[in-house]
Amino acid sequence: MINLKLSDLEKDKLIKELSTKAKEANYINPELYTKYEVKRGLRDISGKGVLAGLTEVGEVHAYILDENELIPVPGRLSYRGIDVKEITEGFLKEGRYGFEETAYLLLCGTLPNQSVLGQFKDLISDAQSSKAEFARKTVLHLPSKDIMNVLGRGVLTLYSIDPNPDDISIENVLRQSIELLASVPMLAVYGYQTYVHQFFNKSLVLHTPQPELSIAENILYMLRPDSKYSPLEATLLDLSLVIHAEHGGGNNSTFTTHVVTSTGTDTYSAIAAAIGSLKGPRHGGANIKVRHMFKDLKEKIQDWNDDEAIKDYLTKLLNKEGFDRSGLIYGVGHAVYSISDPRAEILKSYAEALAQEKHFEDEFNLYKKVEKLAPEVIEKHRKMYKGVCANVDFYSGFIYEMLGIPEELYTPIFAISRVAGWCAHRLEELTNAGKIVRPAFKSVAPKREYIPIEKR
Ligand SMILES: CC(=O)SCCNC(=O)CCNC(=O)[C@H](O)C(C)(C)COP(=O)(O)OP(=O)(O)OC[C@H]1O[C@@H](n2cnc3c(N)ncnc32)[C@H](O)[C@@H]1OP(=O)(O)O
Numbered sequence: 046m047i048n049l050k051l052s053d054l055e056k057d058k059l060i061k062e063l064s065t066k067a068k069e070a071n072y073i074n075p076e077l078y079t080k081y082e083v084k085r086g087l088r089d090i091s092g093k094g095v096l097a098g099l100t101e102v103g104e105v106h107a108y109i110l111d112e113n114e115l116i117p118v119p120g121r122l123s124y125r126g127i128d129v130k131e132i133t134e135g136f137l138k139e140g141r142y143g144f145e146e147t148a149y150l151l152l153c154g155t156l157p158n159q160s161v162l163g164q165f166k167d168l169i170s171d172a173q174s175s176k177a178e179f180a181r182k183t184v185l186h187l188p189s190k191d192i193m194n195v196l197g198r199g200v201l202t203l204y205s206i207d208p209n210p211d212d213i214s215i216e217n218v219l220r221q222s223i224e225l226l227a228s229v230p231m232l233a234v235y236g237y238q239t240y241v242h243q244f245f246n247k248s249l250v251l252h253t254p255q256p257e258l259s260i261a262e263n264i265l266y267m268l269r270p271d272s273k274y275s276p277l278e279a280t281l282l283d284l285s286l287v288i289h290a291e292h293g294g295g296n297n298s299t300f301t302t303h304v305v306t307s308t309g310t311d312t313y314s315a316i317a318a319a320i321g322s323l324k325g326p327r328h329g330g331a332n333i334k335v336r337h338m339f340k341d342l343k344e345k346i347q348d349w350n351d352d353e354a355i356k357d358y359l360t361k362l363l364n365k366e367g368f369d370r371s372g373l374i375y376g377v378g379h380a381v382y383s384i385s386d387p388r389a390e391i392l393k394s395y396a397e398a399l400a401q402e403k404h405f406e407d408e409f410n411l412y413k414k415v416e417k418l419a420p421e422v423i424e425k426h427r428k429m430y431k432g433v434c435a436n437v438d439f440y441s442g443f444i445y446e447m448l449g450i451p452e453e454l455y456t457p458i459f460a461i462s463r464v465a466g467w468c469a470h471r472l473e474e475l476t477n478a479g480k481i482v483r484p485a486f487k488s489v490a491p492k493r494e495y496i497p498i499e500k501r
């Protein structure tokens with residue numbers, strides 16, 4: 046029998062007291078950040094990021110420099126120098142799914158021809174076959190309501206079945222990257238199936254991915270109990286995977302990959318850390334928050350055309366009086382973009398088409414209204430140095446909802462896609478940097494003497 050020393054009530058009281066102390070001890074006067082010229086969030090006051098690395102993997106373009114002044118421009122994103130809009134238009138015009146060739150482009154640096162793409166897909170499907178049983182066992186072992194948590198644990202567990210986990214040669218890390226591209230979708234969907242089985246008593250559905258299908262198709266194949274999906278559904282999911290795959294070296298999860306990789310640690314540790322970063326609601330976790338925020342907004346506002354009521358709702362969010370009381374309007378704002386996020390524009394156009402087909406026009410119009418009004422409200426209530434716009438997370442969840450994808454998978458789908466970008470950056474860090482990432486922190490603590498315990 047376990048002999049506990051404290052009751053639950055005593056524990057709660059004690060934790061409250063300790064938290065009060067922790068809050069006091071951790072407060073730093075905001076003026077000190079200005080005094081010591083700390084670049085909070087590693088950005089200067091105008092939003093320009095501290096230059097922390099060089100990359101050829103992806104480029105986020107949001108402003109031009111004119112005599113040292115930042116002039117915002119509409120956002121552009123390129124992978125290995127190719128504009129993402131061109132990439133998406135290219136494979137859609139040629140009637141192909143695009144995520145596999147995008148992953149190849151990011152990892153290997155060039156667009157693959159037919160035969161190279163075929164071989165790359167074979168490597169992915171072979172890895173799917175060899176890891177499927179493991180993925181099922183891993184998630185069944187310990188279900189969780191949070192699938193990002195399942196992904197982090199699942200990726201770390203892959204270490205234990207890798208015959209060569211710690212070898213950080215490019216050859217070995219590239220093999221591991223391809224195996225991760227194959228395994229993470231299975232961990233995500235099986236994680237979801239196990240969750241609904243365990244927590245909602247639904248039948249356990251564990252379909253094995255099919256080698257002839259694309260990653261997007263396989264996600265839907267594994268997800269749906271009858272394995273059925275339409276070409277439009279798979280095309281939109283694939284498109285979403287393509288546009289979430291990479292966002293330069295500075296976004297929080299990719300920077301995490303660089304930081305962790307720079308220690309010389311294994312691929313699974315680095316990618317699990319990136320998954321932990323992406324889960325956060327200020328990063329990839331915003332897509333699920335957007336859906337919940339809209340659910341809340343629709344409950345609170347009767348007339349979806351009433352601009353004043355919407356502005357009022359959004360102001361309450363900023364004042365920490367509404368929804369999750371975080372003070373954030375989710376899906377809006379970006380560390381780099383200010384005029385537009387090109388991915389949000391792409392998703393918006395598909396959201397509009399899908400909304401017409403599935404009769405979600407009213408909801409789409411509500412999204413458009415919030416997209417227009419939120420920047421006005423934020424600019425009125427926050428100290429802004431640049432504009433804000435809808436980001437990639439604004440329309441993605443709405444599209445997933447119309448595709449019948451459960452909300453628990455919104456952020457995991459982002460992770461499935463971003464594995465390509467993270468692994469490409471890991472390869473770049475391993476190839477070039479050779480220097481451990483270690484910025485400085487200034488201590489502002491007053492000096493104190495150690496006091497023996499009986500005198501405290
Ligand atoms: C895949 C992605 O990661 S895309 C981003 C997904 N995240 C979200 O959608 C969450 C909502 N948005 C945000 O929290 C922010 O816009 C971030 C985290 C993305 C960027 O934040 P920052 O780099 O601080 O943006 P920026 O410098 O333009 O912000 C200026 C001020 O406006 C605030 N602000 C910006 N966007 C928002 C927002 N959506 N809601 C409330 N306040 C906001 C910032 O907190 C900051 O205020 P502060 O100086 O008092 O801290």
Ligand SMILES: O=C([O-])CC(=O)C(=O)O
Pocket residue numbers: 105291292295296297379380381436437
């Ligand atoms: O660049 C960022 O800071 C966040 C982002 O949009 C992404 O990672 O896709």
